[in-house]
Amino acid sequence: MRKGKQTRQQILETALNIATGTSLNDLTIGSLAAATEMSKSGLFAHFKSKENLQLAVLEYAHKVFREQVIEPLNDIEDPFERLLKTVELWQKWYGQQAQSCIYISATSEFDDQPGPVRDKLKRDLTLLLSFLENLVNKTIEKGDFKQDTDAKHFVFEFYSLYLGSQQLKWVDFEDSEQSHFWRAFDNLINRYKS
Numbered sequence: 001m002r003k004g005k006q007t008r009q010q011i012l013e014t015a016l017n018i019a020t021g022t023s024l025n026d027l028t029i030g031s032l033a034a035a036t037e038m039s040k041s042g043l044f045a046h047f048k049s050k051e052n053l054q055l056a057v058l059e060y061a062h063k064v065f066r067e068q069v070i071e072p073l074n075d076i077e078d079p080f081e082r083l084l085k086t087v088e089l090w091q092k093w094y095g096q097q098a099q100s101c102i103y104i105s106a107t108s109e110f111d112d113q114p115g116p117v118r119d120k121l122k123r124d125l126t127l128l129l130s131f132l133e134n135l136v137n138k139t140i141e142k143g144d145f146k147q148d149t150d151a152k153h154f155v156f157e158f159y160s161l162y163l164g165s166q167q168l169k170w171v172d173f174e175d176s177e178q179s180h181f182w183r184a185f186d187n188l189i190n191r192y193k194s
Helices: 003-021 029-036 040-047 050-075 079-097 102-110 116-142 151-169 179-192
Strands: none
Touching (some): 003 029, 003 040, 003 050, 029 040, 029 050, 050 079, 050 102, 079 116, 079 179, 102 151, 116 151, 151 179
16 A cells, blocks of 8 residues: 555544544544644645545545445355344444444434535435345345335334444443344344244
């Protein structure tokens, strides 16, 4: 990896940590300069604006998510096994990457702020939900889920469990192992299994 690219990746790693520790809106070139011990002008040369920095962090988070959650699934043929592995890797990614989920917090922050950041968040979430819906449809086709399963509704329930688990962790209503999430997810799977 070229030095410039490596430096940018290290900057984005730090920026993602800041954004998940506080919020994407709190991430500024100034706060990032302090955290990376770089000059504001040096960082400004990389990103040109706060919005570009936010977009770069979201793109970096998307890239890391793909590398750690989606790409490892390529070797798994069975759709049901892929679905289970997706959830396992997703929870692992969340645990390793963040104090909080960048997408959950940023979606709450930007849902009423039209612009490129909101559009990026919406695009990424739509891609993820479509990916999950496709996996569930393939699981139905293979016969591992009941034929009358509504894939979109399954994804709605699953994602709601994920949101609830992340939201309730900060008030200690969910533990660090996400026990309530896993129990609820097992119940969800058992309701739909054929």
